Amino acid sequence: MPLLDALGLDLERRPDAPLHRQLYERLIDGIAAGAIKPGEKLPSTRDLAQFLGVSRNTIMLAFEHLTAEGFLEGQSGSGTYVAREPPSKAATPAPARINPALRAAGTLDRSFACGAGFADVPATLRHMRRPVPFRSNFPAVDAFPVQVWAKLAADIYRKMSPELAGELMGEGDPQGYAPLREAIVEHVTLGRGLVCRPENVVVFAGAQHAVDLACRILLTEGETAWCEDPGYDGAYASVTAAGARPVAVPVDADGLDVAAGVARAPDARLAYVSPSKQFPLGMSLSLERRRALLDWAGRADAWILEDDYDAEFRYAGRPLPALHALDREARVIYLGTFSKTLFPGIRLGFAVVPDALVEAFVAARSVTGRYSPMLEQALVARFMSEGHFASHVRRMRKLYAQRQAHLLDALARRLGNWMTPEPTDTGMEIVARLRPGLSARRVAAAAVQEGLELMPLSALAREAEVDDLLTIGFSAFSAEQMDEGVETLRTVLLRLESTSRAP
Amino acid sequence: MPLLDALGLDLERRPDAPLHRQLYERLIDGIAAGAIKPGEKLPSTRDLAQFLGVSRNTIMLAFEHLTAEGFLEGQSGSGTYVAREPPSKAATPAPARINPALRAAGTLDRSFACGAGFADVPATLRHMRRPVPFRSNFPAVDAFPVQVWAKLAADIYRKMSPELAGELMGEGDPQGYAPLREAIVEHVTLGRGLVCRPENVVVFAGAQHAVDLACRILLTEGETAWCEDPGYDGAYASVTAAGARPVAVPVDADGLDVAAGVARAPDARLAYVSPSKQFPLGMSLSLERRRALLDWAGRADAWILEDDYDAEFRYAGRPLPALHALDREARVIYLGTFSKTLFPGIRLGFAVVPDALVEAFVAARSVTGRYSPMLEQALVARFMSEGHFASHVRRMRKLYAQRQAHLLDALARRLGNWMTPEPTDTGMEIVARLRPGLSARRVAAAAVQEGLELMPLSALAREAEVDDLLTIGFSAFSAEQMDEGVETLRTVLLRLESTSRAP
Known part of the structure; x- marks a missing residue:
């Protein structure tokens, strides 16, 4: 029968396209191409299922969709027919007209633009990327007391009475x-x-x-x-x-x-x-x-x-x-x-x-x-x-202080030629001022090629001229990671210097 | 000294008002009342701390706030003075002018209005209240496999490598x-x-x-x-x-x-x-x-x-x-x-x-x-x-089907005089149509007094006239809870009936 020829036999199990959807599309294609004629009677779902080697449910689901969309017509007791006037196949996706304020906001906040190279991402956060030196504003998640946390969680689950479930699992x-x-x-x-x-x-x-x-x-x-x-x-x-x-x-x-x-x-x-x-x-x-x-x-x-x-x-x-x-x-x-x-x-x-x-x-x-x-x-x-919170913060305060000291020392020893870091008495990153002539944006763009993250402050500026400044995060990185990062950054700076000196 | 008289000695440890804040307020009151004069020199923080029996930090914090706000003036090396022109005390809280669309939305969605009686709450959800029969749209949280869940959680925590921590605890x-x-x-x-x-x-x-x-x-x-x-x-x-x-x-x-x-x-x-x-x-x-x-x-x-x-x-x-x-x-x-x-x-x-x-x-x-x-x-x-999700849903489907059957049976046996429930083939609640003359809103309002939740559909209607309909949730309740709820509702309906018959 021409219908079956039109369908072919190559339905395949693919995770991105269920069989009923493949069948649905073949039938629409067949109708659009004229291989299946308006008014033509279709084989029974049972016969089709057997012929195609799929379950009858698959056929029924495809038929249901096609009927709903007007391609097929069921006549009670007498089977399923191709509609006398099937809709035209051409369906265009709706154009995306969205709220202008939300659209503008999306372009301002680039924290979601994870795929882009860092130089293109004036973002506070860069999602889906593990923290690499010297990401700012990032805690030492590997120093978090996960086992204490896990014990508290287990304790809550263990004590989950119907009463508590109503409170913690309900509204x-x-x-x-x-x-x-x-x-x-x-x-x-x-x-x-x-x-x-x-x-x-x-x-x-x-x-x-x-x-x-x-x-x-x-x-x-x-x-x-x-x-x-x-x-x-x-x-x-x-x-x-x-x-x-x-x-x-x-x-x-x-x-x-x-x-x-x-x-x-x-x-x-x-x-x-x-x-x-x-x-x-x-x-x-x-x-x-x-x-x-x-x-x-x-x-x-x-x-x-x-x-x-x-x-x-x-x-x-x-x-x-x-x-x-x-x-x-x-x-x-x-x-x-x-x-x-x-x-x-x-x-x-x-x-x-x-x-x-x-x-x-x-x-x-x-x-x-x-x-x-x-x-x-x-x-x-x-x-x-x-009390775990207070003691964790205390512990991190000590750790971050050590890490800042280590970073400042490494920067002074190895990068003193290029930048003057400003020690901070609060938080998780320092600001460094680059030597005149160096652009923080260029340095950051070159560094990201070597797997380093530095935040050029100009990425967070509107009118302020701060391209001599960048932040260097220390909280999330071990002394070894920072040492390695500093050496890499040194290479980057040396290369930038030689490039800019070249004729 | 008049300052100390003005302060009194009754600072007390209260969770809602730290000592430094109490001291701050006493001093402002003293200045406003004229008990402490503009230009007057204050005792040293050490003396005050001793006199009041509090820590010196408490005094310093209060002084800092007062200085920041212009009530006190520090003179380097010579102590702290009441400002010559302290600000007037009268500070009025800012009036709340908020976005009109958000304000209107807040009145439309009443799910947060947890304190109000049910009759006043045309809400889909009523937070902070445990589910009582016959809340709609509420799963059987006490039938959730918490221990399976807890085991998976424990397994994730146990395997929390620095790598995984970067992924699951980071951005x-x-x-x-x-x-x-x-x-x-x-x-x-x-x-x-x-x-x-x-x-x-x-x-x-x-x-x-x-x-x-x-x-x-x-x-x-x-x-x-x-x-x-x-x-x-x-x-x-x-x-x-x-x-x-x-x-x-x-x-x-x-x-x-x-x-x-x-x-x-x-x-x-x-x-x-x-x-x-x-x-x-x-x-x-x-x-x-x-x-x-x-x-x-x-x-x-x-x-x-x-x-x-x-x-x-x-x-x-x-x-x-x-x-x-x-x-x-x-x-x-x-x-x-x-x-x-x-x-x-x-x-x-x-x-x-x-x-x-x-x-x-x-x-x-x-x-x-x-x-x-x-x-x-x-x-x-x-x-x-x-596979836990699919098997949980399957298990709940069976449980909810039993619960619906039980509810329908109980309603037919005990409340058939007052309502006709419509069995549902999907979901967690049924709709019941009340006998002519009964108002769903009135029934629900009377029922909530007895600890029952019924949702009168008029609470979710704009122009539709549906005050003969209410939903009765079954998914979250055992047979015993539902039986008890049905008996209570029967009492409520009998009482409503006798009241409305009274002259």
Whole structure:
């Protein structure tokens, strides 16, 4: 029969195309090519199945799809026919018309552009790539006490009564698991000088999630928001995604230049700021600037997003308390993350939100994704309340201090000709200033060819001219890895030098 | 000294107010009240600490805050003074001006309103409350194989090499962990007739997260989107949150009334639909309607969000394949969730996205929250690839079928006077039609007083008149729980009847 000729016999088991789909496509092709005629009666599903050596279900599924789409017509009791007027085959995929603000945001935040070469990726994070020296902002995940963690997890699973299952496996609180919020309050109260209650804490899937939802809640289309320049690209992206306009505000030795912000956008609705350790330059926001920022927010009726992303790793002296601690008008939304203190893959962070905003944040958290995974929240709550969190942070603080010292020493010994690193008293990376004439972007682009990651600050700049600066992360790397990385970088720099000297 | 009198000695250790904060407030009060004068010199931190019986750090922290805020002035070498012109104390909390679309969305989606009585909560989900009979849409979390799950988790932790730690604890792929996306493809290909590749899958924190991000990406302010009436309130909320307008489209025995949708909003940009089992009415979308919907989407250049929320629990007959399987123009975004097949607290779901939208979805996923927790994704991937997922779903299908049969029997025996339940061939709850004269909203409101949850369909309706219908969930409850619930409900109905008969 012509139908069977049209089909051929070469259906094959392929993971990307189930048999029923292959059959479906053969039949459409056959109809389009005229090999199977309109009105023609098809063999029974049983005969076809036998002929093709496939299950009858496969045939029925293909027929069902084809009937649904109008290629076949079933006549009750008398079999299946090719439709008298089958639809034309030409189906074009829908063009992708998407929200312009979201599209623009996607181009601003390049953290997802994992495939691209580093030189093309002005990104804070480069996903799907293992950390290689000298990635910034990355904790020593291999020093995490996985076995302690695993024991706590096993203990929770072992005690999973129906009651507890209802709590940890059922629906959760969009504001966050209450014991975790309590542990967070203790952490930020003791560690960062905040005054807040568990009712002010909202749990998020990391700081970027909180930045994004805060922008969505607090900004309306056409409004403006201050972002630091150079600064965190995720903030620019989320302001843009909210339909608002990020205004780049310069950063100097005292941190965000509040006066410049006031001059550029006095009526901004929001300021994103990293007061403890400016990202990426590293200074802390001076007290005077903190007061000026809060004053402006009060006058302008604006909100402040305080991203306190790695203040836990403080190596020297007492840190300034968080900006939130100075905020007497409840204008600061404080953001913390477990990506650095625990590990990035955990996807947990939190916001400490003024009373007036709690309801809006919780409602929006629910609409936009309900709540964070419960078992994971319970695990972190126990990790904190049983003291593992504090001792891990303490241990990492010591380790990172050693690693920074080692890095600074290696840089001084081997790369002193090319760069002057600035020691940091907080966090996971240092900033190095290149010798005049060297471009950080070019150095980073050459280094990535040798498997090294350096972050040229110009990748995070809008108007700021910072191509003499790059960050060098130390927290995630052993002394040996850093030594090796420094030697590789030395080779890269020597080569760049000889190339640029060539006629 | 007057300062110390002003302070009093009653600082107390309270979890909600650290000592430094109490001291800070006493000093501000003292300055405001005039008990401490502008220009007055303060005792040394050492003396004050001794006098108040607190640590010197406490005093220094309070002084630091007060200096930062302008109440105190330090003079290097000569101590600390009250400022000559201290700021006025009156600080008012900022009023909460938030994005109107987000605010409106928050009132539409009431799933977070956990404290309110059920009668006030037209919500799909009611968080922070253990499931009580007869909650709809809730899996039997106590029948989940926690010990299998725990063993897989322990195995992953045990094998956590530095290499694996980099992968599972470090930065993840915003599109989703690749092995999980592969397992999802196998599941939807075999189970739901989809044709797709792992490149089309994007992992989300549950279906609502995917609905919300899809609305944000695909809708622009002022556009319209079809939502089912009665229908899932989360869809209305997310359309609204995106600044767009949800258009209620009626549902009849064949599911979404496509012609009515075309009449009401021919140029809508998006249609949210639950074709396998309309939520909450329960019918499946007829083949004719499926074709009409796809035709309209093609003509209108619109997208379709297919929420396939519980098609895995199919009790009788072969299910229609997913709408996605009929989609030849790549207009359908298919949404699946692990909230029903695993458990809600897992917060994992997925979208199968047309090629043309993948990049936009991944970029937006990254901007709005980076990626889903990696260890959890790895755990689900193993649970699926090792066959536990399929066997759990099979086991639950059998259990839920028994539970439905038990419920139907109990309803027929004990509540036949008041309601006619409609057996379902898919999912986790049935719809019951009340005897004329009974209001589902009133019945549910009376039942919640006795600790029962019934969902009156009018709570999910816009214009549809469905106050004779309510859903009764069976999946999460033992025969004993259901029997007891039915008896309680009988009492409630008898009481309602006698009240309404009273003069």
